[in-house]
Amino acid sequence: MSIRKYTIINLAGSIIPMFVTLVTVPLYLKTLGDVRYGVLSLVWLILGYFGFMEMGLGKATANHLARLSEASDKERGVVFWSAFSVNAVLGTIAAIILWIIGSFLLTRVLKIPAEFQAESLAALPWMIATLPLALVSSVLNGALEGRNRFFTVNILQIASTIVFQVAPLVIAYIYSPSLSVVIPAAVLSRAFMNIPFLVACYSSVPLSRRPRFSREAVNSLLSYGGWVAVTGMIGPLLETIDRFLIGAILGAQAVTHYTLPYQLVTKARVIPSSLSRALFPKFSAAHHGDASHLAEDSFRLLVMIMTPIIILGIVLLKPFMIIWVGKDIATIASPLGEIFLFGIWANSLAYIPYSLLQGTGRPDIVAKFHTLEIGPFLALLWVSIHFFGLYGAAWAWTFRVLTDFIFLFRYSSMPNSSMKTMIIPAVMIISAIISLHNVANNIWPWHAAIGAFFVIWVGLWLIRLYKGSPLSKLFYKHKTASS
Known part of the structure; x- marks a missing residue:
């Protein structure tokens, strides 16, 4: 199957959950209220950070099963059950850690208002229970991707998102908006939803009824996932520490005002993420020169795709x-979103050198820089x-992701000529932010006029950049091994 088809499948599987989230967030705000929703956001951040204990085994499982495509079912089954067992143990350890420190986090570290502390603490056992489930789900997902079951993965992810978003909301509406009710429902x-993932793995890996565990397989999985695990530990911290500090310094309501635009604009990552997931096996299998050439073409294509999307986002965000x-809420949150959008543009482009480094066997570079x-x-x-x-x-978050992009690009050995394609788009994006920063209260005419100007500017730039370019052939030239 071509990169184009994999990317489209991944993109569709990400856009639908985004739409579900867009629909349910206002309903959550109305049902739970600003403060309670902010507390719920912090709870998911805490649980998400414990994902670092996954030790990179989801990606390691995908890698090992992909390399064992011609091996026996027994060999693949050993890899799967070894990864599954290790992550189940790690999830249990994570649950014990949260059991020890959970009360301290909820009552002392996070500024949860006193009237919501009791229901947060009542939901703590359920937060603890979710950790083993979350960690084994990464192995289930990795196994399906390693077997090139992208369609199955995305269908199940869509169903999981719908159930995860809608079920707690329905329970909150019918019974109570208390976190002691909403969190258990989630x-x-x-x-x-882990059940259909496991059933799919049974048919796709495929698995025998008797689980088999191998210490050798565990060592191999952990060896591959070592540096990936470091990134897995540091990455969530870099992505979430801003909201933890905001909660500790400014309070839970400020977290809501910050999180809403952040969650909205970071959905644009679905495009580079879908492309990089399709490119990763190609980078892994290709010679370094071929991988670098593919990365350069992909980078230029991503610049062309993301620039108009980001500018359109800046123009339409506040309305x-x-x-x-x-x-x-929009008056406070939309200026933050405009700042985030510039960072998202740079962060999106970083997906290509990031995947290139990991695919060509240098995940250590990524991990070391994230640690620094x-x-x-x-x-x-x-x-x-x-x-x-x-x-x-x-602005601090945006500066970090911009620095991250520059470093990854520099050490991925991508040609400097690719960087030159960013100059005009960067000027466009910054100009759009400045132009819309202090528009009049009657924003619609201003946004329409400024938006029309940037549509024309971006259109002319795209025509000039695309003319005579081989980029249109990118999705058709590079095929996967299975095609």
């Missing part, structure tokens, strides 16, 4: 948020939040 939803969550980022980023965040509030946090 955990039970996740447990239920959309007014409709989505109301004028009061932690201290400076924490210091920058702390100072920025104290002096500039939410805007300081947004």
Whole structure:
């Protein structure tokens, strides 16, 4: 199957859950309220960070099963059950850690208002129970991707998102908006949706009824996943520490105002993520020169795709948020979203060198740099939040992802000529942010006029860049081994 088909499947499997989230967030805000929703966001952040204990075994499982495509069912089964067993144990350890420190996190570290602390603590056992489920689900997902079952993976992910988002909302509406009710409903939803993933693995790997475990397979999986695991530990911290600090310094309501635009604009990552998932096996199998050439073509294509999307997002963000969550929240949140969008543009382009480094056997470079980022980023965040509030946090995050992109590009050995294609798009995006920063209260005419100007500008730039380019053949030239 071609890169084009894999990318389209991955994209479709990501866009539908995004739509579900867009629909349910206003309903959650109306049903739970701003503060309770902010607390719920912090709870998911805590649980998400414990995913670092997955130790890269999801990706390692995908890699090993892909390399064992011609092996016996027994060999693939040993890899699967070894990874599944290790992650089940790691998930149990994570649950014990959360059981020990959970009360301290909820009552002392996070500024959860006193009236919501009791229901948060009541839901703690359910938070603990979700960790083993979350960790084994990464192996289930990795096994299906390793067997090139992208269609199955995405169908199940869509169903999981719908159940995970809708079931707690329905329970909250019918019974109670208390977190002691909403969180258990979410955990039970996740447990239920692990079942069809496991059934799919039984038919796709395929698996025998008797699980087989191998210490040799465990060592091989952990060896591959070692540096990936480091990135897996550091990555969630870099992605979530801003909201933890905002919660600790400014309170739960500020987390809501910050999280809403962040969650909205980061959905644009679905495009580079879908492409990089399709490219990763090609990078892994190709010679270094071929991989670099493919990365360069993919990078230029991504610049062409993401630039108009980001500019359109900047122009439409505030009008959309007014409709989505109301004028009061939109007035605070949309300027933050405009800042995030510039960072998302750079972060999206970083997916190509990131995948190239991991695919060509250098995940250590990614892990080492992410480790070095932690201290400076924490210091920058702390100072920025104290002096500039939410805007300081947004600019600190954007500066970090821009630095991250520059470093990954530099060490991926991609040609410098690719970087030149970013100059004009960067000017366009910054100009759009400045133009819309202080528009009049009657925003619709201003946004329409400025939007029309940038549509023309971007259109002319795309025509010039695309003319005579071989990029249109990218999705058709590079085929996977299975095609």
